[in-house]
Amino acid sequence: MYAQMVKSEATNEDPEMLAAFQARIDAGERIEPKDWMPEGYRKTLIRQIGQHAHSEIVGQLPEGNWITRAPTLERKAILLAKVQDEAGHGLYLYCAAETLGVTRDDLTEQLLSGRMKYSSIFNYPTLTWADIGAVGWLVDGAAIMNQVPLQRTSFGPYSRAMIRICKEESFHQRQGYDLIRKMAEGTAEQKAMAQDALNRFWYPSLMMFGPSDKDSVHSTQSMAWRIKINTNDELRQKFVDQTVPQAKFLGLTIPDENLKWNEDKQGWDFSEPDWSEFYEVLKGNGPCNTDRIEARQKAWRDGAWFRDGLMGHAKKAEARRNAGRIAAE
Amino acid sequence: MSSEWPLWEVFIRGQHGLNHRHVGSLHAPDAELAIRHARDVYTRRNEGVSIWVVPSAQITASAPSEKGPLFEPANAKVYRHPTFYDIPDEVGHM
Numbered sequence A: 001m002y003a004q005m006v007k008s009e010a011t012n013e014d015p016e017m018l019a020a021f022q023a024r025i026d027a028g029e030r031i032e033p034k035d036w037m038p039e040g041y042r043k044t045l046i047r048q049i050g051q052h053a054h055s056e057i058v059g060q061l062p063e064g065n066w067i068t069r070a071p072t073l074e075r076k077a078i079l080l081a082k083v084q085d086e087a088g089h090g091l092y093l094y095c096a097a098e099t100l101g102v103t104r105d106d107l108t109e110q111l112l113s114g115r116m117k118y119s120s121i122f123n124y125p126t127l128t129w130a131d132i133g134a135v136g137w138l139v140d141g142a143a144i145m146n147q148v149p150l151q152r153t154s155f156g157p158y159s160r161a162m163i164r165i166c167k168e169e170s171f172h173q174r175q176g177y178d179l180i181r182k183m184a185e186g187t188a189e190q191k192a193m194a195q196d197a198l199n200r201f202w203y204p205s206l207m208m209f210g211p212s213d214k215d216s217v218h219s220t221q222s223m224a225w226r227i228k229i230n231t232n233d234e235l236r237q238k239f240v241d242q243t244v245p246q247a248k249f250l251g252l253t254i255p256d257e258n259l260k261w262n263e264d265k266q267g268w269d270f271s272e273p274d275w276s277e278f279y280e281v282l283k284g285n286g287p288c289n290t291d292r293i294e295a296r297q298k299a300w301r302d303g304a305w306f307r308d309g310l311m312g313h314a315k316k317a318e319a320r321r322n323a324g325r326i327a328a329e
Numbered sequence B: 001m002s003s004e005w006p007l008w009e010v011f012i013r014g015q016h017g018l019n020h021r022h023v024g025s026l027h028a029p030d031a032e033l034a035i036r037h038a039r040d041v042y043t044r045r046n047e048g049v050s051i052w053v054v055p056s057a058q059i060t061a062s063a064p065s066e067k068g069p070l071f072e073p074a075n076a077k078v079y080r081h082p083t084f085y086d087i088p089d090e091v092g093h094m
C-alpha cells in the first residue's frame, strides 16, 4: 500500500500500562498525541504515517509529468487539481506524524537520504497519456481500498487525516476512469494505448498491497493496535473483485490468463505479481527510483534560499514590530 | 538542513453562523503566509468562509492525566440538566 511492509517496533513497558492501553483500543477509543502510548506504537506509527506522507508527495511526480502535455485545457485543470490534492494529502499526514514528536525536517531528511520509503508504485514511469487514466483508476483505486478502513484507525490525528483524504480520493479515481474510458471508446490506436497502460499498471497495482502478510508478526501487532485493519490479501482480493467488471465495461483485458471467477469464494482467482520485482523496486532498482529521489532532492535544494528568505523576512518584521511597540511605551 | 518554519494550528468557520473549528496544522514563516497556506491546504473545496491561525507554541492544553479532576465533578451535577426535574403534565410544556 502507500505504506508497505511497515515493521512494528517491539515494546517493553509496564504490562499493566500496556494492558490498559490495549483495552482502550479494543473499546474503540481514539488515542490522542498527549495520551500515554507504548514506544513501539509511537515508532511504528511514525514510520507508517511518514511512509504514507512520502508516497503522497513522491506520487505527484509521475502525474505532474503530464500536466503541461494534457490534451485539453479541461484535462489540464483536472490533473492540476488532482496533483494539488496529493500535495495536500502529504501535508495532512506529515502533520499527523509530527504530533508523535518527529519534526518535518527530520522526515524530509529521511526521505531524501533513502532511510524512509515511499510506495513502490511511484517508481514506475508514466509513458503515455493513457497512463494518467490508469493511475487514477488503478493506483488511486487501490489506495482507497486501504484508506477507507484506516479512517477508523486508533490514532486520532491519523484517523482524521484519513477522513479528509478519503473525501477527496473519489474524485481522483473517477477522473482516471473517465479519462481511460474516453480512450477505450476512441480510435483503435487510442484503445490500444489504454490497453497498454492497463497491461503495465496491473501488476504494480497489485503489488501496492504488499506481499501476503497472513503469517507476519508485524501485521499481527499492527492489527492489534488498529493501525492496520485488513490483511494485504483481503484488500488485494477486494481490489481485484472491484476492478475486473470495470475493465470489462471498458472492453479492456486484464493481463492475466489465470483470471477466473471462483463461485465458492464469490471472488476472482488471479495470478500473484512477481514478488522478486517488488523487492528489487523496494531496494531502489525500479525503473524510476533514482529519478524520483533526485527530483525531490533538487526541489529541496532549490527551494532552500526561498524558505530561508521568507523566514528571515518574518523574523525581521517581528523585530521591527517589537521595536515599534517598545518605542511607543 | 535549514531552520524549519514554525507550526500553526488552523481553525476554519465552515459556514456563516458556525464556530471556527480546528482542522489541522501547517508550517509557515509568518501569520500572513499561514493564512494563505491554510487557504490552499484546507479549503480547496469551499470548506470555509473564514480562517484563524494560531502559533502552535501558543496553545496551552489540559493534561490527559487531569481528565478526572477536571471533568468528573460535572458528572455528579445531574441537577444541571432539565430532565432532573419532574413537571406535572397539567402544567404543560416547559
Ligand SMILES: [Fe+2]
Binding pocket: A056, A085, A086, A089, A165
Ligand atoms: Fe492521495
Ligand SMILES: [Fe+2]
Binding pocket: A086, A140, A143, A169, A172
Ligand atoms: Fe489520490
